[in-house]
Amino acid sequence: AQSVTQPDIHITVSEGASLELRCNYSYGATPYLFWYVQSPGQGLQLLLKYFSGDTLVQGIKGFEAEFKRSQSSFNLRKPSVHWSDAAEYFCAVAAYPNNNDMRFGAGTRLTVKP
Amino acid sequence: ETGVTQSPTHLIKTRGQQVTLRCSSQSGHNTVSWYQQALGQGPQFIFQYYREEENGRGNFPPRFSGLQFPNYSSELNVNALELDDSALYLCASSPSAGDTDTQYFGPGTRLTVL
Numbered sequence: 001a002q003s004v005t006q007p008d009i010h011i012t013v014s015e016g017a018s019l020e021l022r023c024n025y026s027y028g029a030t031p032y033l034f035w036y037v038q039s040p041g042q043g044l045q046l047l048l049k050y051f052s053g054d055t056l057v058q059g060i061k062g063f064e065a066e067f068k069r070s071q072s073s074f075n076l077r078k079p080s081v082h083w084s085d086a087a088e089y090f091c092a093v094a095a096y097p098n099n100n101d102m103r104f105g106a107g108t109r110l111t112v113k114p
Numbered sequence: 115e116t117g118v119t120q121s122p123t124h125l126i127k128t129r130g131q132q133v134t135l136r137c138s139s140q141s142g143h144n145t146v147s148w149y150q151q152a153l154g155q156g157p158q159f160i161f162q163y164y165r166e167e168e169n170g171r172g173n174f175p176p177r178f179s180g181l182q183f184p185n186y187s188s189e190l191n192v193n194a195l196e197l198d199d200s201a202l203y204l205c206a207s208s209p210s211a212g213d214t215d216t217q218y219f220g221p222g223t224r225l226t227v228l
Binding site: 004036107 | 170
């Protein structure tokens with residue numbers, strides 16, 4: 001079965017600095033990969049997704065992620081972090097095309113320093 | 115277009131009791147998935163309902179059960195509550211069972227079992 005590892009439990013960056021959140025997946029076939037953000041008291045919001053095509057995908061709020069099959073990674077990046085980006089970020093993998101049993105990582109909590 | 119809503123927001127129960135959580139899907143969505151998110155963890159897939167039938171189940175015991183109604187609203191029922199059932203319960207709706215990338219999450223119900 002598919003699985004996801006997010007190696008960083010908590011990351012602190014200064015406002016305006018660049019950000020990279022790591023995600024490693026395990027899945028035998030072509031993965032369907034996602035990044036979600038969860039703010040306190042909010043549901044998960046989809047930032048971006050990858051299934052095929054260009055390995056660099058653009059998402060909402062200025063985020064992008066790069067799929068690297070050789071490294072089994074799907075890292076999330078943002079060139080300049082805003083204070084409003086402070087939240088919990090989850091990477092997830094699913095078996096296309098069926099969306100049941102989507103597997104999430106444990107999440108990375110992002111703190112943004114003024 | 116209304117989003118995914120869940121009720122109640124918070125709930126406190128004692129061990130051994132039963133609980134029902136409710137989810138109202140986004141308009142036009144016929145698929146709903148339920149997830150359990152323990153503190154400090156990513157969401158774990160409980161089960162999915164598609165057009166009122168269970169369409170996949172994660173590694174949860176039978177005391178976790180669900181229903182989906184003709185209007186595509188949904189319930190999650192948990193019998194014989196255990197302390198470890200304390201978690202945030204999320205539902206997510208999507209237009210169809212295969213539409214992983216258009217799964218919209220509700221804000222969740224926080225269940226505390228004492």
